[in-house]
Amino acid sequence: MASRLLASAPDFETAFEAFLATKREVSEDVDQAVRAIIATVRHDGDAALIEYTKRFDRADLEQLGLCVSAEDIRSAYDYADADTVEALRFAHQRILSHHSRQMPKDDFYTDNLGVELGSRWSAVDAVGLYVPGGTASYPSSVLMNAVPAKVAGVKRLVMVVPSPEGFINPLVLIAADIAGVDEIYRVGGAQAVAALAYGTQTIAPVHKIVGPGNAYVAAAKRQVFGKVGIDMIAGPSEILVIADDKNDPDWIAADLLSQAEHDTAAQSILITDAPAFADAVAQAVERQLATLSREATARASWNEFGAIILVDDFEKALPLADRIAAEHVEIATDNADNLAAKLRHAGAIFIGRHTPEVIGDYVGGSNHVLPTARSARFSSGLSVLDFVKRSSVLKLGPEQLRALGPAAIALAKAEGLDAHARSVAVRLNL
Amino acid sequence: MASRLLASAPDFETAFEAFLATKREVSEDVDQAVRAIIATVRHDGDAALIEYTKRFDRADLEQLGLCVSAEDIRSAYDYADADTVEALRFAHQRILSHHSRQMPKDDFYTDNLGVELGSRWSAVDAVGLYVPGGTASYPSSVLMNAVPAKVAGVKRLVMVVPSPEGFINPLVLIAADIAGVDEIYRVGGAQAVAALAYGTQTIAPVHKIVGPGNAYVAAAKRQVFGKVGIDMIAGPSEILVIADDKNDPDWIAADLLSQAEHDTAAQSILITDAPAFADAVAQAVERQLATLSREATARASWNEFGAIILVDDFEKALPLADRIAAEHVEIATDNADNLAAKLRHAGAIFIGRHTPEVIGDYVGGSNHVLPTARSARFSSGLSVLDFVKRSSVLKLGPEQLRALGPAAIALAKAEGLDAHARSVAVRLNL
Numbered sequence: 027m028a029s030r031l032l033a034s035a036p037d038f039e040t041a042f043e044a045f046l047a048t049k050r051e052v053s054e055d056v057d058q059a060v061r062a063i064i065a066t067v068r069h070d071g072d073a074a075l076i077e078y079t080k081r082f083d084r085a086d087l088e089q090l091g092l093c094v095s096a097e098d099i100r101s102a103y104d105y106a107d108a109d110t111v112e113a114l115r116f117a118h119q120r121i122l123s124h125h126s127r128q129m130p131k132d133d134f135y136t137d138n139l140g141v142e143l144g145s146r147w148s149a150v151d152a153v154g155l156y157v158p159g160g161t162a163s164y165p166s167s168v169l170m171n172a173v174p175a176k177v178a179g180v181k182r183l184v185m186v187v188p189s190p191e192g193f194i195n196p197l198v199l200i201a202a203d204i205a206g207v208d209e210i211y212r213v214g215g216a217q218a219v220a221a222l223a224y225g226t227q228t229i230a231p232v233h234k235i236v237g238p239g240n241a242y243v244a245a246a247k248r249q250v251f252g253k254v255g256i257d258m259i260a261g262p263s264e265i266l267v268i269a270d271d272k273n274d275p276d277w278i279a280a281d282l283l284s285q286a287e288h289d290t291a292a293q294s295i296l297i298t299d300a301p302a303f304a305d306a307v308a309q310a311v312e313r314q315l316a317t318l319s320r321e322a323t324a325r326a327s328w329n330e331f332g333a334i335i336l337v338d339d340f341e342k343a344l345p346l347a348d349r350i351a352a353e354h355v356e357i358a359t360d361n362a363d364n365l366a367a368k369l370r371h372a373g374a375i376f377i378g379r380h381t382p383e384v385i386g387d388y389v390g391g392s393n394h395v396l397p398t399a400r401s402a403r404f405s406s407g408l409s410v411l412d413f414v415k416r417s418s419v420l421k422l423g424p425e426q427l428r429a430l431g432p433a434a435i436a437l438a439k440a441e442g443l444d445a446h447a448r449s450v451a452v453r454l455n456l
Numbered sequence: 457m458a459s460r461l462l463a464s465a466p467d468f469e470t471a472f473e474a475f476l477a478t479k480r481e482v483s484e485d486v487d488q489a490v491r492a493i494i495a496t497v498r499h500d501g502d503a504a505l506i507e508y509t510k511r512f513d514r515a516d517l518e519q520l521g522l523c524v525s526a527e528d529i530r531s532a533y534d535y536a537d538a539d540t541v542e543a544l545r546f547a548h549q550r551i552l553s554h555h556s557r558q559m560p561k562d563d564f565y566t567d568n569l570g571v572e573l574g575s576r577w578s579a580v581d582a583v584g585l586y587v588p589g590g591t592a593s594y595p596s597s598v599l600m601n602a603v604p605a606k607v608a609g610v611k612r613l614v615m616v617v618p619s620p621e622g623f624i625n626p627l628v629l630i631a632a633d634i635a636g637v638d639e640i641y642r643v644g645g646a647q648a649v650a651a652l653a654y655g656t657q658t659i660a661p662v663h664k665i666v667g668p669g670n671a672y673v674a675a676a677k678r679q680v681f682g683k684v685g686i687d688m689i690a691g692p693s694e695i696l697v698i699a700d701d702k703n704d705p706d707w708i709a710a711d712l713l714s715q716a717e718h719d720t721a722a723q724s725i726l727i728t729d730a731p732a733f734a735d736a737v738a739q740a741v742e743r744q745l746a747t748l749s750r751e752a753t754a755r756a757s758w759n760e761f762g763a764i765i766l767v768d769d770f771e772k773a774l775p776l777a778d779r780i781a782a783e784h785v786e787i788a789t790d791n792a793d794n795l796a797a798k799l800r801h802a803g804a805i806f807i808g809r810h811t812p813e814v815i816g817d818y819v820g821g822s823n824h825v826l827p828t829a830r831s832a833r834f835s836s837g838l839s840v841l842d843f844v845k846r847s848s849v850l851k852l853g854p855e856q857l858r859a860l861g862p863a864a865i866a867l868a869k870a871e872g873l874d875a876h877a878r879s880v881a882v883r884l885n886l
Contacts, residue, residue: 255834404685449710
């Protein structure tokens, strides 16, 4: 059973603080092992990838080849259901259309002193995309990571994906094909991250690495950060559903379980103003749990981290929701737009009774790579901005230098930086 | 003497690769010490700050007070030169004006299926700004970090600055006052970062921490990352000057030295097409070095990491410049605009013979917190974007759910996620 909190209870603040502080993930200490793997890949290159893949993925890259070929991709379509491929194409179009609005614009202007200033955006040249193997090998995530990179103009998008026992999900290859991934390699784990960061004989290095992975992948990304850019370190998924009793309890229960089935460390939270509705949802969760193929995972998540919070009215839910700062927030109430507009901290907001969060996972168009573990307070979901960088541009003529120079000299002198002062003064004969 | 590389030499590629791979910074391993400091601050709060400040800064916070008062700030103005304060105000206005153009715009629209989509930006609620003490306590950096936060709409901007022997640079306090910093605490090092991330009795926690610091501060920022957001980890400064022989060698030498004087690990690089000009600049550097108050620092940087690269023509300089991906690039040639437009990887570009990089350090208006150590290949200088985050918004009605639902269900089933499929299907009576 999920925990219950009553916002009007005298001990609510203490209970809510404890709830917010709950650790859902034990971070495995794999730093030493990962350090050794990275050093070996830097030293031995492809040979290390072949060796680690034999050991960890039980796959023979000398036979399969490190690089996934065009023929491999063509044959993936033979194994895939045509309707699913069509759904991937549909999702791709919608994600592409949404992300195409995100490309930032250059800004060049001349100020009142005649100084020319500018901000110029350009794409990262080469990006690596990590895709997990096994049950977490989601084709939808390939689209969500690859599309913003391609919209940004990344020329070389390199995917790495482990092939346990030699197997790669054909839909993952198809999603990569649809999204325009340029190179695919059959390698995973810390060794794949090392190959992307430092390069091997076969894999040229990239400048940024994105995509989710296990503890080894996360540790490897942290260790190569600086040498290359990385995206955020993803934590387990969360949903907060704010719902009144005009909803069908079965609908809301299904939404809560759609996060719980991801991971035993996932978290599903319901905030409602109706105690009887809360009971009805809790009962519907129990009924639906029994029908899920991932019942054990979903049940563990719901029992350990699930929560139902009862509030007097939904205005009081907002400050709680902001403190939770959930990855996903569904608002299924009257005046949902109004509540949504006041919510400050959330990765993604789903408004109204007909917008289950799952639509955002696949075909809404917005990105499903979103900030977890309360990081929506300071970070955003993946977007085109993660694949571009900005150069600032400045241009002065002699007149502008005369106008700005004296203040620069004054500040340089105040900071004790002689050569700074001189580089301006020498041009002004000061 | 700086090293010399000749782009037309047969061994140039090897030499240039080795040059790019040069490590300029030995990263001190202070992780264990920092871990202990953070744990102690979390446990003992203010008492730990008082104790560490006594030990590391030789200052008594019980007497001075942890919080810098309004009276402290007023009296800082008594110690400051009026012209310098005026220069700070001038710089502040220009930085404010430039950064005000960076606020991203919300984007709400309805697509051809009637799906409502949106991206909504909001400020991070509370930000911590670390300011170093001692010689690296730069008032200009206070402006560069604080202004974009305030433009973004950060309500609570908290500055921490160590007070070695009880002393804080009055200009740092004045810069904070001008920029609208909300709270200032006399504490530095890993203990200050811990206080910002976890809070103490006196200092409420923040959601993001920015600003440069020593190895302890950098390690502490890495360790609290996730609990709070952080900015990039700043490395030593770099300048690349691309210049022809129509420049005064003294001007270019001063520009090279303006980076070298920052740090023995700073790097100054000249690319030119004129061997005699290269010699003249090298001689000017030697002459000017002798006159600098930071001569030892600048000389060490120039001798160990400085470089002069000779190219046949400036078009050939561009791919080299992109591989160097310098923090600052000055282009002092004919057709400088043209070359600048083709440069892909640089933190900031300074165009023409009258735009010394130092103008950008203080009064250009653009930010001087820029990507170092070749990270301009994948990251940008500090901006308003670092202090805002985006929530995506999605809203469907029944008709839109019917249009999108089947593809979402197909993908959920293909990914083996029953509850995902159900949360859509249950709403469509499927």
